Amino acid sequence: MDVSEAFRAVPRAWFLPEQERGRDSYDGPIPIGGGQTNSQPRTVEAMLRLLDVRPGDRVLDIGAGSGWTTGLLAQLVGAEGEVLGLELEPELVGFGRSNLRRGDWPWARIEQAEHGILGDPGGAPYDRVLVSAEALELPADLVAQLGDDGRMVVPVNGEMLLVEARGDGRPQVSRHGFYRFVPLR
Numbered sequence: 702m703d704v705s706e707a708f709r710a711v712p713r714a715w716f717l718p719e720q721e722r723g724r725d726s727y728d729g730p731i732p733i734g735g736g737q738t739n740s741q742p743r744t745v746e747a748m749l750r751l752l753d754v755r756p757g758d759r760v761l762d763i764g765a766g767s768g769w770t771t772g773l774l775a776q777l778v779g780a781e782g783e784v785l786g787l788e789l790e791p792e793l794v795g796f797g798r799s800n801l802r803r804g805d806w807p808w809a810r811i812e813q814a815e816h817g818i819l820g821d822p823g824g825a826p827y828d829r830v831l832v833s834a835e836a837l838e839l840p841a842d843l844v845a846q847l848g849d850d851g852r853m854v855v856p857v858n859g860e861m862l863l864v865e866a867r868g869d870g871r872p873q874v875s876r877h878g879f880y881r882f883v884p885l886r
Contacts, residue, residue, distance in 0.1 A: 704749045706725030707776040715803040716769035733767045735790035737883055744880055751854045752829050761820055762786040764833035765811045775809035786811035797817045808821055820846050834885035844872055856882045
């Protein structure tokens with residue numbers, strides 16, 4: 702399955718507050734509560750294309766919010782994969798879980814992120830890490846959670862970075878345009 706097919710299979714409207722569902726085709730961020738947004742579709746598409754998710758991948762979704770990216774990732778990895786969405790805002794954890802149940806992805810879940818801990822070090826390594834919040838610098842804690850040939854897409858100081866794990870322990874980083882996100886905390 703490619704990214705375009707995943708977008709068709711995972712309706713954005715499922716992941717918006719009821720009063721915002723009529724705006725699902727709007728190509729911009731939509732508020733979902735807790736000071737967070739459902740990201741601009743064009744941005745999500747660009748991030749997923751960079752991430753290059755494969756069937757069977759183990760994926761970590763940081764800043765799961767409404768659960769939309771978690772659902773898209775679940776569609777991309779398929780039943781042989783696994784997706785863990787992490788969200789810091791407690792009210793959004795419940796909202797995201799509820800939204801995720803609209804699809805048929807028992808291999809995907811959303812959990813409460815712990816303050817002061819980035820990602821899921823105990824569950825690492827991950828094949829792919831998607832970060833939907835802006836870091837001030839490349840988060841070394843998340844880079845360390847990438848497996849061999851792993852990839853992470855993360856906005857850092859307004860710039861989208863693709864981080865590719867290499868065997869020598871020094872990741873390769875490439876830059877892919879400028880974006881705005883809520884802060885990574």
